[in-house]
Amino acid sequence: MQTNNPIGVFDSGVGGTSILKEIIHALPAENTIYLADIKNAPYGERTSEEILQLAIKNTARLIDYGSKLIVVACNTATTNAIDTLRNTYDIPFIGIEPAIKPAALASRTKSIGILATKGTLSSALFARTSSLYTSKLNVIEVIGRGLVELIEGGELKSDRLFELLASYLKPMIAQNIDHLVLGCSHYPYLIPIIEEILPKNVTIIDSGQAVALQTKRILDKNNLLNQIQVEGEHKLYSNASIEVLTKLTSETIKNKKISYLDF
Numbered sequence: 001m002q003t004n005n006p007i008g009v010f011d012s013g014v015g016g017t018s019i020l021k022e023i024i025h026a027l028p029a030e031n032t033i034y035l036a037d038i039k040n041a042p043y044g045e046r047t048s049e050e051i052l053q054l055a056i057k058n059t060a061r062l063i064d065y066g067s068k069l070i071v072v073a074c075n076t077a078t079t080n081a082i083d084t085l086r087n088t089y090d091i092p093f094i095g096i097e098p099a100i101k102p103a104a105l106a107s108r109t110k111s112i113g114i115l116a117t118k119g120t121l122s123s124a125l126f127a128r129t130s131s132l133y134t135s136k137l138n139v140i141e142v143i144g145r146g147l148v149e150l151i152e153g154g155e156l157k158s159d160r161l162f163e164l165l166a167s168y169l170k171p172m173i174a175q176n177i178d179h180l181v182l183g184c185s186h187y188p189y190l191i192p193i194i195e196e197i198l199p200k201n202v203t204i205i206d207s208g209q210a211v212a213l214q215t216k217r218i219l220d221k222n223n224l225l226n227q228i229q230v231e232g233e234h235k236l237y238s239n240a241s242i243e244v245l246t247k248l249t250s251e252t253i254k255n256k257k258i259s260y261l262d263f
Contacts, residue, residue, distance in 0.1 A: 001068050003227050006031040008067030010058040013041035013152045014245045015186025016073030021252045022212035031232045033065050038240035042148035043076040044117025055081035068224050075183050079123035092218050098183035099205045104133035107179050111138040113172035116183025118143045140172045151186045154244045169197050182206040237263040
């Protein structure tokens, strides 16, 4: 494996670009390939078997593209498929799951909210993680139905999105949460609106920076860090319209060598 081979990243659409942005920031010399499986989004309402097959399909494609490490930038795919992927393929995988631990440890009110997809909240991995850290907490789990579809449709500032988010967050506010865990890689794009709705004392936690730092650690551990110290190149693939993908990344991943392609 060549050290200048790309880091592969996939998600059920555009949401994983919130993770990609952090990886590019933490590892500016690394090349990346991103697969936006927009055609099959959202994964959160699919069965575990469907999610697993989609994850395998995306992984195989990223390996064909020469990926040296794969980041599963999707909470639902991680919680339903990461164990199988690690047992099947001989390259490192980085997963993303709701950051329950830091929220649980930092909570003063002993009440935290988790906004995630149905696929994540119903998974065995989520249940195991939650049971480790939340036994003495009040945990309000809410399925964010419809949010991924609105983000994929480019509705980041619509009244419909605001009202839907408010309906999910108000029950959490009523139970005095002081931390909100975002359990979907799409949701960081909603933080400006979430901040309008939540009280100022509520801390919002997503996994982007932690995933980027873990990616760096695993590359270093496996002697896979790119030794060519020039700015990395980034190929973003979509199997549907690239309009939203282009818009989001042009605003968040600026002044980088980016190309947009179909797959």
